[in-house]
Amino acid sequence: xxxxxxxxxxxxxxxxxxxxxxxxxxxxxxxxxxxxxxxxxxxxxxxxxxxxxxxxxxxxxxxxxxxxxxxxxxxxxxxxxxxxxxxxxxxxxxxxxxxxxxxxxxxxxxxxxxxxxxxxxxxxxxxxxxxxxxxxxxxxxxxxxxxxxxxxxxx
Numbered sequence: 001x002x003x004x005x006x007x008x009x010x011x012x013x014x015x016x017x018x019x020x021x022x023x024x025x026x027x028x029x030x031x032x033x034x035x036x037x038x039x040x041x042x043x044x045x046x047x048x049x050x051x052x053x054x055x056x057x058x059x060x061x062x063x064x065x066x067x068x069x070x071x072x073x074x075x076x077x078x079x080x081x082x083x084x085x086x087x088x089x090x091x092x093x094x095x096x097x098x099x100x101x102x103x104x105x106x107x108x109x110x111x112x113x114x115x116x117x118x119x120x121x122x123x124x125x126x127x128x129x130x131x132x133x134x135x136x137x138x139x140x141x142x143x144x145x146x147x148x149x150x151x152x153x154x155x
Contacts, residue, residue, distance in 0.1 A: 005032045034126040041119050064118050067106040073097060075132040076125055091121035
């Protein structure tokens, strides 16, 4: 990895109600960002601590949280949720797009399941972002506060 790619932990950036810090993968080149993210996930899987070193490595479930610019969320969800349904079906991972957080330029997506399923989901999401990036005029727009009088929710 080289060029304009930067990986760093941002200890100042926090997401409400989620402990930990953010690993920031910065680059203008989406392919480099995708490859770096995949390498980080592969490293995590390879060096995850085992309960018993004598036992074969178990395939347990993991959860990954990725951040997607607000302007690209509709590309991930798709019309009437078809795109995200296809992502879930193809990757066999559980994918949840979280609600917008006021003043943030990104939305979070929780992806959980077997490591290979999570990696597949992340790869597919990055592919969508890479393919559809230039169709969106304001990729990193700020979230506005919700108007409780006009906002409808469904459970």
